[in-house]
Amino acid sequence: MSSSPQIGHRSIAERLDALPFTRRHGRVLTGSGVGWALDAMDVGLISFIIAALTQHWGLTKGETGLIASVGFAGMAIGASLGGLLADRIGRRQVFALTLLIYGVATGASALVGGVAMLLVLRFFVGLGLGAELPVASTYVSELAPARIRGRLIVILEAFWAVGWTASAVIGYFVVPASEDGWRWAFALGAIPAVYALVVRLGLPESPRWLAGRGRTAEAEKVVADFERSAGLEPQAGAAIVEAGTGAAAAAGAAAAGAAAAGAATPGAPAPGAGAPGARVIARTSGGRLAALWSAEFRGRTLSIWVVWFCVNFAYYGAFIWIPSILVDAGFSLVRSFGFTLIITLAQLPGYAVAAWLIEVWGRRLTLSVFLVGSAGSAILFGTVHAEGAIIASGMALSFFNLGAWGALYAVTPEIYPTSLRATGAGWAAGVGRIASIAAPLVVPLMLVAGGAGLTFTVFAVFFFIAAAATWGLVDRGGKALDDR
Numbered sequence: 001m002s003s004s005p006q007i008g009h010r011s012i013a014e015r016l017d018a019l020p021f022t023r024r025h026g027r028v029l030t031g032s033g034v035g036w037a038l039d040a041m042d043v044g045l046i047s048f049i050i051a052a053l054t055q056h057w058g059l060t061k062g063e064t065g066l067i068a069s070v071g072f073a074g075m076a077i078g079a080s081l082g083g084l085l086a087d088r089i090g091r092r093q094v095f096a097l098t099l100l101i102y103g104v105a106t107g108a109s110a111l112v113g114g115v116a117m118l119l120v121l122r123f124f125v126g127l128g129l130g131a132e133l134p135v136a137s138t139y140v141s142e143l144a145p146a147r148i149r150g151r152l153i154v155i156l157e158a159f160w161a162v163g164w165t166a167s168a169v170i171g172y173f174v175v176p177a178s179e180d181g182w183r184w185a186f187a188l189g190a191i192p193a194v195y196a197l198v199v200r201l202g203l204p205e206s207p208r209w210l211a212g213r214g215r216t217a218e219a220e221k222v223v224a225d226f227e228r229s230a231g232l233e234p235q236a237g238a239a240i241v242e243a244g245t246g247a248a249a250a251a252g253a254a255a256a257g258a259a260a261a262g263a264a265t266p267g268a269p270a271p272g273a274g275a276p277g278a279r280v281i282a283r284t285s286g287g288r289l290a291a292l293w294s295a296e297f298r299g300r301t302l303s304i305w306v307v308w309f310c311v312n313f314a315y316y317g318a319f320i321w322i323p324s325i326l327v328d329a330g331f332s333l334v335r336s337f338g339f340t341l342i343i344t345l346a347q348l349p350g351y352a353v354a355a356w357l358i359e360v361w362g363r364r365l366t367l368s369v370f371l372v373g374s375a376g377s378a379i380l381f382g383t384v385h386a387e388g389a390i391i392a393s394g395m396a397l398s399f400f401n402l403g404a405w406g407a408l409y410a411v412t413p414e415i416y417p418t419s420l421r422a423t424g425a426g427w428a429a430g431v432g433r434i435a436s437i438a439a440p441l442v443v444p445l446m447l448v449a450g451g452a453g454l455t456f457t458v459f460a461v462f463f464f465i466a467a468a469a470t471w472g473l474v475d476r477g478g479k480a481l482d483d484r
Contacts, residue, residue: 012207012211012219012223013208013481015223015227016143016145016207016223016226017145017146017147017480018145019226019230019232020230021145021148021152022226022229023229024204024226024229025143025144025145025152027202027203028139028140028143028203028204029152029155029156031202031203032136032156032203033155033156033158033159033162034159035132035136036132036133036156036163037159037160037162038099038163038193039129039132039133039160039163040159040160040161040162040163040164040166040167041163041164041166042102042125042167042189043071043129043164043167043320044163044164044166044168044171044319044344045170045171045175045185045186045189046067046071046122047167047171047319047320047322047324047340048168048182048185048337048340049171049182049185049186050064050068050320050324051323051324051327051337052175052176052181052182053067054324056179059115064324064440064444065441065443065444066441067115067118067119067122068440069436069437069438069440069441070119070123070126071122071123071126072126072316072433072440073123073126074122074123074124074125074126074127074128074129075126075127075129075429075433075436076430076431076434076437077127078098078127078129078130078132079131079134079427079429079432079433080426080427080430081131081426082094082130082131082132082134082426083134083135083138083422083423083425083426083427084289085097085131086131086134086135086138087209087419087421087422087423090205090206090210091139091205091206091209091422092139092201092203092205092206094131094135095132095135095136095139096197097128097131098128098131098132098135099128099132099193099197100193100197101124101127101128102125102129102193103190103194104124105121105125105127105128106121106125106186106193107187107190109122109125109186110186110187111183133409133429134413134425134426135422135425135426136156137153137410137412137413137425138413138421138422139206140153140156141153141410141414141421142206142209142413142421142481143206143207146479147359147478148359149410149481150358150363150407150411150477150478151355151356151358153406153409153410153413154351154355154358154407154409154410155351156409157351157405157410158348158351158355158406160347160351160405161347161348161350161351161402164344164347165345165348168337168341168344170185170189171185171323171337171341172337172338172340172341174188176337204225205218206222207219207220207223208481208483210222211483212418212419212483220234281417281420281484288419288420288423289423289427291420292420292424292427297416297420297424299472300415300472300473300474301424301428302472303469303472303473304411304412304415304424304428304473305428305431305432307367307408307466307473308412308428308431308432309431309434309435310435310463310465311371311401311404311405311408311432311462311463311466312432312433312434312436312439313436313438313439314374314378314439314459314460314462314463314466315405316435316436317439317442317443317455317458317459318456318459320440321443321447322343322394323336324336325447325452326339326390328447329452339390339391339394340394342394342395343391343394343397345395345398346394346396346398346399346402347398350370350399350400350401350402350403350406351402351403351406353399353403354370354403354406354407357369358410358477359478362475363410363476364411364471364473364475366403366407367407367408367411368467368468368470370401370403370407371400371404371463371466371467371470372464372467373399373400373404374397374400374401374404375459375460375464375467376396376400377397377400377401378456378457378459378463379456379457380393381393381394381396381397381456382453382454382455382456382457382459383453383456401463404466411470412424412425412429413425414481415473415476416482417482417483417484418481418482418483419484446458
């Protein structure tokens with residue numbers, strides 16, 4: 001007999017939630033995080049490249065806004081389709097596809113000779129990256145133990161700061177180095193995609209998704225591998241719940257009964273109310289979209305769409321244009337890029353504080369506080385003129401805004417059941433991308449109408465609206481996911 005501790009006769013979901021953090025969780029987090037960092041690096045680089053191309057190609061404000069917006073148009077479509085595909089064909093396959101599209105389009109962008117082809121490739125880059133984020137957060141949520149799920153998603157989102165910082169370093173040292181510096185920046189952005197694709201192909205599929213699709217033997221193998229990684233000995237014939245069947249529901253009820261006798265995961269819902277074994281909400285793409293607006297989910301869907309829209313508008317409107325705004329204010333290209341790099345460094349402590357608070361305060365309070373902090377910082381940034389004040393208020397904006405992003409990505413996949421999770425997260429991100437399309441186009445008009453003061457006041461209003469909308473969400477901090 002092995003001396004390894006035995007697991008109880010529990011469902012797939014309960015076994016996942018009972019695990020400690022293992023090396024396999026670390027691989028999932030890192031493999032997903034690399035793709036996340038690539039997304040941030042691309043979005044960050046385009047802000048530097050736009051500033052450089054304005055000088056090299058003599059671009060107008062309208063052309064630069066279009067270059068930024070067309071990528072976000074691709075992201076909007078990618079996020080919506082990516083979520084639907086991930087609920088249909090699996091999380092891992094969509095991961096690989098998104099990275100392939102991103103890598104090819106980014107590498108080709110380094111070779112373009114004019115605005116038209118750059119716009120086409122930027123659309124395809126956005127298509128790949130748009131599907132990346134909601135699928136990644138859904139995937140990590142479904143594998144993370146309930147008690148640390150929110151913290152792991154914020155850590156995943158913290159890879160954004162790694163990618164954005166990398167883009168700031170490349171923007172500072174590579175883009176201004178020569179007239180072709182922006183081409184080298186695109187080439188550098190494509191290289192990590194190859195590594196990320198290899199890593200992703202080595203990751204397991206989500207066992208919650210597998211069980212929901214009736215592929216219970218595969219789900220059992222994935223969970224057993226995680227248990228062995230934790231030093232647990234998987235129990236032969238452990239309960240595997242296949243959502244949507246009467247027998248599975250009975251098994252789920254039996255498992256829940258056993259759990260109630262002493263093996264329950266704290267915060268797990270009762271069978272029939274989102275526990276393993278409850279019915280699948282919808283299996284078709286049309287059914288999933290309709291279910292998002294059913295009586296049970298319409299309030300949270302409306303709230304999360306408002307939050308995503310407002311945060312995207314304010315974030316991308318501000319950070320895509322900060323280097324150009326500083327250049328227009330009289331700072332040199334290199335100096336404005338240096339300021340942006342310093343401002344970017346404040347993102348990491350923002351994530352760190354949010355990762356701690358999200359399990360202490362909960363999702364909604366953490367998100368709303370960081371959004372209010374973002375609003376106050378935006379107002380300050382738009383009204384100050386001294387170098388020190390610009391850097392300090394910009395760092396505060398980075399701190400609060402990126403902490404808010406971490407909390408938003410943590411709460412989004414948790415508000416939907418497994419059969420709707422990627423679809424719900426993807427469509428929320430897709431609606432947000434509509435705002436990110438509009439923001440780069442609207443910002444030049446606002447700058448002409450009222451300068452940085454008016455522009456950043458508008459961003460603050462959007463942050464305040466998002467903070468209010470967070471209170472229409474459900475907070476499942478520390479509780480088991482809804483596995484219908």
